[in-house]
Amino acid sequence: MWDYTEKVKEHFYNPRNTGPLEGANATGDVGSISCGDALRLMLKVDPVTEIIQDAHFQTFGCGSAIASSSALTEMVKGMTLDEAKQISNQDIADFLDGLPPEKMHCSVMGREALHAAIANYRGEEWSDDHEEGALVCKCFAVDSQMIEDTIRANKLSTVEEVTNYTKAGGGCSTCHEPIEEILTKVMAERGETFVPAGAKKAKPAVAEAAPAKLGTLARIRKIEEVIAAVRPTLLADRGDIELVDIEGKNILVNLSGACSGCQMEAATLAGIQTKMIEALGEFVRVVPAAKAQAHACASHAHGG
Amino acid sequence: MSTPTPIYLDNNATTACDPKVVEAMLPYFTEQFGNASSMHSFGNKVGVALKAARTKVQKLLGAEFDSEIVFTSCGTESDSTAILSALKAQPDRKEIITTVVEHPAVLSLCEQLEKEGYTIHRLKVDNKGGLNLDDYAKVLSDKVAVVSVMWANNETGTYFPVVEMAEMANAAGVLFHTDAVQAVGKIDINLAATKIDMLSVSGHKLHAPKGIGVLYVRRAVRFRPLLRGGHQERGRRAGTENAPSIIGLGVAAELAMEAMEHERTYVKALRDKLEAGILAVVPHAFVTGNPDNRLPNTANIAFEYIEGEAILMLLNKQGIAASSGSACTSGSLEPSHVMRAMGIPYTAAHGTVRFSLSRYTTEEEIERVITAVPPIVAQLRKLSPYWGENGPVADPEKAFAPAYA
Numbered sequence: 001m002w003d004y005t006e007k008v009k010e011h012f013y014n015p016r017n018t019g020p021l022e023g024a025n026a027t028g029d030v031g032s033i034s035c036g037d038a039l040r041l042m043l044k045v046d047p048v049t050e051i052i053q054d055a056h057f058q059t060f061g062c063g064s065a066i067a068s069s070s071a072l073t074e075m076v077k078g079m080t081l082d083e084a085k086q087i088s089n090q091d092i093a094d095f096l097d098g099l100p101p102e103k104m105h106c107s108v109m110g111r112e113a114l115h116a117a118i119a120n121y122r123g124e125e126w127s128d129d130h131e132e133g134a135l136v137c138k139c140f141a142v143d144s145q146m147i148e149d150t151i152r153a154n155k156l157s158t159v160e161e162v163t164n165y166t167k168a169g170g171g172c173s174t175c176h177e178p179i180e181e182i183l184t185k186v187m188a189e190r191g192e193t194f195v196p197a198g199a200k201k202a203k204p205a206v207a208e209a210a211p212a213k214l215g216t217l218a219r220i221r222k223i224e225e226v227i228a229a230v231r232p233t234l235l236a237d238r239g240d241i242e243l244v245d246i247e248g249k250n251i252l253v254n255l256s257g258a259c260s261g262c263q264m265e266a267a268t269l270a271g272i273q274t275k276m277i278e279a280l281g282e283f284v285r286v287v288p289a290a291k292a293q294a295h296a297c298a299s300h301a302h303g304g
Numbered sequence: 305m306s307t308p309t310p311i312y313l314d315n316n317a318t319t320a321c322d323p324k325v326v327e328a329m330l331p332y333f334t335e336q337f338g339n340a341s342s343m344h345s346f347g348n349k350v351g352v353a354l355k356a357a358r359t360k361v362q363k364l365l366g367a368e369f370d371s372e373i374v375f376t377s378c379g380t381e382s383d384s385t386a387i388l389s390a391l392k393a394q395p396d397r398k399e400i401i402t403t404v405v406e407h408p409a410v411l412s413l414c415e416q417l418e419k420e421g422y423t424i425h426r427l428k429v430d431n432k433g434g435l436n437l438d439d440y441a442k443v444l445s446d447k448v449a450v451v452s453v454m455w456a457n458n459e460t461g462t463y464f465p466v467v468e469m470a471e472m473a474n475a476a477g478v479l480f481h482t483d484a485v486q487a488v489g490k491i492d493i494n495l496a497a498t499k500i501d502m503l504s505v506s507g508h509k510l511h512a513p514k515g516i517g518v519l520y521v522r523r524a525v526r527f528r529p530l531l532r533g534g535h536q537e538r539g540r541r542a543g544t545e546n547a548p549s550i551i552g553l554g555v556a557a558e559l560a561m562e563a564m565e566h567e568r569t570y571v572k573a574l575r576d577k578l579e580a581g582i583l584a585v586v587p588h589a590f591v592t593g594n595p596d597n598r599l600p601n602t603a604n605i606a607f608e609y610i611e612g613e614a615i616l617m618l619l620n621k622q623g624i625a626a627s628s629g630s631a632c633t634s635g636s637l638e639p640s641h642v643m644r645a646m647g648i649p650y651t652a653a654h655g656t657v658r659f660s661l662s663r664y665t666t667e668e669e670i671e672r673v674i675t676a677v678p679p680i681v682a683q684l685r686k687l688s689p690y691w692g693e694n695g696p697v698a699d700p701e702k703a704f705a706p707a708y709a
Contacts, residue, residue: 001620012617018687029689031706035631036639036654037611038706040689058689060651060704062613062630066687116707126707 004063005097011067016074021056028116032109032132037061039069041113043076045121050081057113064096064103071095072110081118087111090238101141105132136178139171139267144182151186158197159183167233171267173274219280223251226279230272241272244289251276252289308623311669315509316458316486316602316660317627322511322559325552329513332548340545341534350547357554364557365503365520366494374519374537375550379485379506380409382519383452385530385541386481386502387413390450391422392528394479397449399423401478403435403464404645410452410483411641427453431647432594433462440469444476451480455487455503459629459642459658460593461602463487467498474499479525485509489560490567490599501525507549511662512556516549563663571661572600574670578659579603581674586681588696592648592656601662604629606648607655607681609690609700615657618680624673629656651690651700 004012024042031038037060044054055073059066071092076084089107093099099107119126133145150156150165159179163170169179184194214222227243234241239257246252253272255265265288273286312320332353338346340354355370362370376382387400387410402414404426414424425443427435435453444451451473455466466482473480481502487493488503489510495503502525507516521527521540533542583589588608607615612628619626629640631654643653659673685691690700697703 009617012614013621015687029704029706031708036650038689038704038708040704040706058687060609060654060688060690061611063617065611066614 002064002100002103004067004100007095007097008064008067008099011070011096012063015057015066015070017054017056017070019056019058021054024054024056026117026121028113028118028120028126030109030112030116032061032065032105035062035065035105037065037106037109039065039109039113041069041072041110041117043117043121045081052076052079052081052084061106061109062103064099065106065109067096068092068099068106068110069113072114076114081121084114085118087114101138102135104141105143108132136182137166137168137171137175139271140167142166142168144178147179147182148186151183152189155190157183157187157192157194160197170271170274172270214280214282220246222279223276226272226275227253230275234268239268249282249284251284251286253286254289310623310625311672312625313659313661313665313669313673314625314627315662316461316658318508318514319511319662320664321508321513321552322556324559325512325555328555329548329552332551336547340547341536350545353551353554354545354547357550357557360554360557361505361518364488364493364561365505365518366492366496367520368496369523371538372495372520372523374521374540375545375553376517376519376541377515377546378517379407379483379504379509380517381530382504382506382517383407383409383481383483384413385519386504386521387417387450387452388530389502389526389528390479390481391417393526394449397447399425399443399445399448401425401427401440401443401448401451401453403427403429403453405429405433405457405459405642406452406454407458407483407485410454414452423447429645433457433460433592433642433646434594434597435464435469437465437469437472441472444472444478446477448476448478451478453480453482455482455484456490456599456602457593457642458486459640459656460604460646461486461599461660462593463597463599466500470499470501474501486599486602489557490564490601492564495520495522507553507556510556510560512553513549516546516553518553566663567600571663571665574665574667575601575603575659575661577667578661578670578673579605581670582677585674585678589681590652592643592646601660603659603661605657605659606643606652607657608649608652609688609696610655610681610684612655612657614684615655615680618683619657619676622676624676627658627660629658630654 021042021044023044026043026045028041040058042056043052046053055076057069057073059069075087075095089111092107092110093104116126133143136142136144136147147162147166147168151162154165156162156165159169159176162168162179169176180196187194223246224243227241231241242254244252244254269286276284276286336349338350340347340351358370358373361373367373376385400414400422402410418424427439429435453464453466453469456463470480479501482500483504485504485506486509488505501522503520505518508514527540529540531542536542536545579591582605590606592604592606612630616626616628629643631639639653643656689704690696
């Protein structure tokens with residue numbers, strides 16, 4: 001069973017604005033190839049102000065597809081078409097307090113239906129800008145098509161590069177096998193052979209010796225460097241990270257914005273932790289400062 | 305709102321451990337904790353219990369010798385062991401015959417073997433899930449290392465003619481393996497009278513615990529173990545025996561034999577009642593697979609123009625547990641490969657729901673499900689773009705033809 005939020009369940013059990021819409025003057029019919037779900041979004045747009053007066057949907061799909069559709073109709077009512085066009089699939093997911101990574105494509109379908117309906121209203125031809133493939137990276141919801149296109153466009157040849165470009169494989173790392181398979185396939189197209197990095201990367205001496213050599217200041221600088229290096233990726237997702245404190249092996253950070261409390265938080269931290277460990281050459285934990293403080297408070301309470 | 309009493313109709317996924325099974329297992333966690341291989345009395349008692357369990361499983365399968373029973377950790381391990389053993393034992397044979405509707409335990413392994421250079425012949429099925437044995441005969445040759453064909457399909461319950469297919473393989477000098485995890489315990493099996501060389505069993509499908517399986521290996525069939533190490537299972541599956549679970553499976557095998565008649569008559573009658581009750585009220589719904597040739601406990605119904613996960617969520621709200629072949633329930637790209645292989649249209653394959661009964665299922669439960677399903681289907685169809693006021697919109701595929709992305 002999927003781990004749906006209460007809001008997803010609520011919108012599924014009691015969907016808003018269902019069925020055909022009387023007087024609709026904009027319709028978007030889209031489907032998601034990745035699961036076979038399909039959605040018809042109907043809008044009633046004021047021709048003068050371009051304000052969406054009413055929105056209805058019909059959906060052939062799973063629980064989260066129905067919930068995403070219902071959420072979308074609630075979100076767009078009262079918006080102008082230009083405002084509505086700014087809605088991203090993440091906004092739809094956020095409205096529902098998040099969707100499981102496997103189900104993010106339901107929110108993508110919602111955004112596409114909206115764009116299709118707006119194009120329909122304006123008499124334009126809508127065509128989707130991407131194809132979707134099988135979900136590969138569950139931590140960051142990256143599908144095979146996205147990985148394949150990115151490898152092709154950027155001539156990538158290692159899993160590490162794929163992670164840097166798409167984030168895929170940057171979390172729990174269990175999807176490295178399928179990523180290697182995609183690399184093998186795409187590299188063969190350009191006449192190259194994929195060479196795996198080796199079962200375990202040979203990183204001897206340096207990693208072994210590093211902890212002893214790194215002084216306190218150098219260690220802090222290194223930690224700051226890693227934080228600085230990951231920030232752009234987080235900012236791109238409308239999140240941020242800040243270093244709070246270093247307590248021995250524990251590196252306390254604050255995640256904010258879209259990152260905090262998001263379903264990817266644990267994966268994000270795990271990814272950063274991996275980078276930290278690589279950079280420092282020692283085992284460390286990256287923990288949210290809030291949690292660490294909560295623990296401290298709890299133990300104080302017990303102690304007092 | 306009070307939570308309704310749960311109704312469990314997902315027994316092809318897994319079953320409840322029979323309380324008698326649990327009772328028999330418990331002493332082997334505490335006072336009878338010995339290692340069967342040890343020389344002292346702690347070990348000896350366990351060894352005796354394991355032997356008794358082996359005999360019970362032997363009886364359930366109708367195997368000639370108890371030494372043909374190899375305990376494994378699950379059905380998947382049994383499948384992998386069987387297929388990989390056949391390849392290892394006959395390195396010159398580089399082909400495998402299987403079907404398009406096998407369980408992933410066989411299909412994924414075959415996909416991997418294909419990448420490693422083996423040739424996989426995947427037999428196709430017709431719209432009722434049946435095989436064409438002429439196609440099968442054509443690919444049987446001395447290049448084939450093993451045929452692996454399931455006894456009963458997990459989604460539709462449809463049987464394959466494995467006894468006949470094993471005869472054909474045997475005549476061609478080819479090893480025959482069957483994944484019988486859905487069939488064992490539900491129907492009479494008498495392996496001694498067949499030419500089946502290897503057969504996989506999964507304990508938790510017949511009211512034994514999870515984490516225990518069996519591979520039947522006919523005497524004198526050439527065998528290469530998957531796990532080497534100690535002498536357990538006569539060296540065919542090393543690793544300390546999962547004694548409590550093996551003993552539990554022995555009891556489960558005994559209970560399954562006692563319940564076989566009940567399964568064949570009462571459970572089947574309940575299943576038929578469920579199907580008839582739903583189909584009488586719900587239009588645009590049909591049974592998938594072959595209704596005349598299938599497991600007594602399985603009903604797989606396609607509800608057109610709606611999606612399975614949504615149906616399951618609404619059923620679950622009323623405490624009814626079933627499963628679906630829709631893509632969304634698995635997180636995979638496509639609806640069930642079994643439904644697609646039978647040529648079921650997309651708009652129906654997505655709406656398939658499997659109800660799988662057990663010997664614990666009651667008539668009252670079935671009546672509750674018959675009452676619950678029609679309003680759920682109607683509720684979801686009201687949301688469906690393929691559905692009009694009182695039925696599917698005229699020419700549904702044209703009336704709603706979304707741009708797929």
